[in-house]
């Protein structure tokens with residue numbers, strides 16, 4: 046069908062509000078150019094060609110307008126930042142120009158003002174971590190299989206379709222400023238460093254490069270033994286160090302801009318320097334020395350904990366604080382946002398701001414392992430905003446996590462942020478249409494860590510759902526969306542997104558509860574799960590500690606004293622049950638069931654109301670979504686509608702399971718105005734067991 050016929054056709058389709066089905070593959074990059082543009086650029090490079098092509102394809106400004114792309118140093122522009130104006134984009138680097146182009150086009154499409162302004166990135170390295178295994182499966186992936194690796198011998202082949210997909214992937218990342226990809230799981234197979242896999246890595250890197258994306262790999266610390274035939278992987282052994290040096294040299298001969306290594310060591314069964322009586326610093330520094338001549342980095346994860354008597358929430362801090370100042374300057378410690386593990390809500394990890402002589406980077410989880418996977422609609426930017434804006438008080442008031450990690454407070458040699466990717470081979474990349482917003486939000490926050498989750502949601506909805514073919518909704522001249530669309534679509538959908546994470550916290554683990562998930566798959570509730578012989582710190586009762594007296598983990602001085610790892614005034618505030626924020630109450634305190642909350646309710650009633658509210662919130666999301674049907678194409682509409690229905694059923698299961706289970710201890714009645722459970726506890730426990738057997 047010719048473009049013209051499609052246009053006429055879609056016009057009639059639009060009139061009847063039956064928008065063309067969309068499979069979501071185009072993500073937030075659906076904008077089509079409506080007008081021609083005159084692009085001037087004196088320099089040539091693959092990246093600049095992409096920039097010019099993007100402008101020509103997507104231009105929604107005035108017809109035949111002139112736009113100049115200028116690669117020229119300017120002190121106000123940092124790293125790969127840019128200066129943007131209506132008719133000119135200037136940057137120090139080619140990739141800076143491409144970022145400027147994407148910014149300009151986003152502003153055209155979302156109707157944001159375009160005035161002369163310098164935009165610099167908050168973090169130097171903005172990286173996706175793919176937990177992709179070399180057999181094509183993805184650890185904690187809920188959107189199909191790996192786009193990089195495949196099962197069997199096929200894992201090493203590269204097809205035209207692969208390259209096309211990698212290019213689309215690179216483009217999507219570049220459009221939101223992501224500039225690095227770790228291509229394999231942190232639970233790394235040593236095979237990734239064999240010649241065949243490095244050859245394939247090179248092919249991927251070649252496709253990602255023009256989009257400014259550097260390639261990184263996760264490595265297995267025991268590689269010298271497993272694939273190198275050495276007797277040890279001791280980081281202080283000279284043969285081991287030499288083996289890594291040779292390996293790094295081999296990598297750089299294939300991939301000259303290789304980013305470096307990501308390492309999970311001595312964690313959850315992975316090998317590490319402690320196997321040889323060495324410290325994390327010994328291990329990280331040995332790798333750093335191998336990478337340093339080539340400008341490579343080591344991202345060394347702080348996610349380490351052992352089945353010891355020490356509270357798991359304290360262990361990363363205990364392990365890493367004594368090593369502060371001992372790391373090479375091309376090592377950066379990668380710390381998960383919370384002290385335990387990507388829970389629906391955690392206070393920030395006390396390592397942020399505390400390690401003052403070491404570069405530290407946050408690790409966020411985009412894939413919704415603990416937040417409903419690809420079934421639940423949970424917009425994560427609100428969680429990340431809460432985290433980035435948390436005040437650590439490490440250098441006085443205002444020492445937010447954002448400031449402690451982006452170089453504005455400490456002179457870090459390198460700054461970075463990582464997000465565990467939620468993408469896979471599904472046609473819409475992320476499984477849930479709204480999960481795309483989390484990929485988008487991660488990129489936007491990595492670029493600018495002071496953006497609000499509301500602004501990001503606003504942008505994303507406009508780019509993802511508006512009919513921006515230029516023929517209707519948007520007034521091209523003024524870039525203004527129709528008031529009807531804004532009031533009846535944008536506003537309610539945005540509100541739903543902004544409420545969605547708190548709703549999930551409510552129906553999963555309110556008031557500071559954490560880690561009460563079903564074992565293994567981490568999808569549903571499992572507060573009862575504690576078989577004999579299983580590590581205690583992998584069982585929910587270790588975390589909720591419900592008993593006849595009360596519920597919660599005492600992390601004050603009378604308990605594990607994890608509060609002592611926080612700076613004042615947080616320490617005192619968290620320690621006192623009267624001043625501890627309700628959202629962290631049971632994270633820091635074990636309190637009696639009839640403890641009186643700030644609003645005068647008992648703790649038990651408050652818990653009941655939170656679970657009840659969570660379910661009701663999801664029911665509201667269902668209504669919201671039904672009401673916007675006429676603004677969404679039928680494919681994405683029914684996909685989201687079906688998923689919301691399932692989310693609602695699951696939220697009910699969460700509420701019933703947790704409240705019926707905890708009531709065995711509280712022995713208190715449900716408050717009268719709470720909706721009653723509709724499931725039996727015994728059935729839910731049975732189903733939970735079956736879900737693991739099926740796996």
Ligand code: BDP
Pocket residue numbers: 184185231232309313348386387414
């Ligand atoms: C946990 C995941 C596990 C990861 C681990 C990690 O359940 O699959 O390997 O984090 O981050 O949350 O290393």
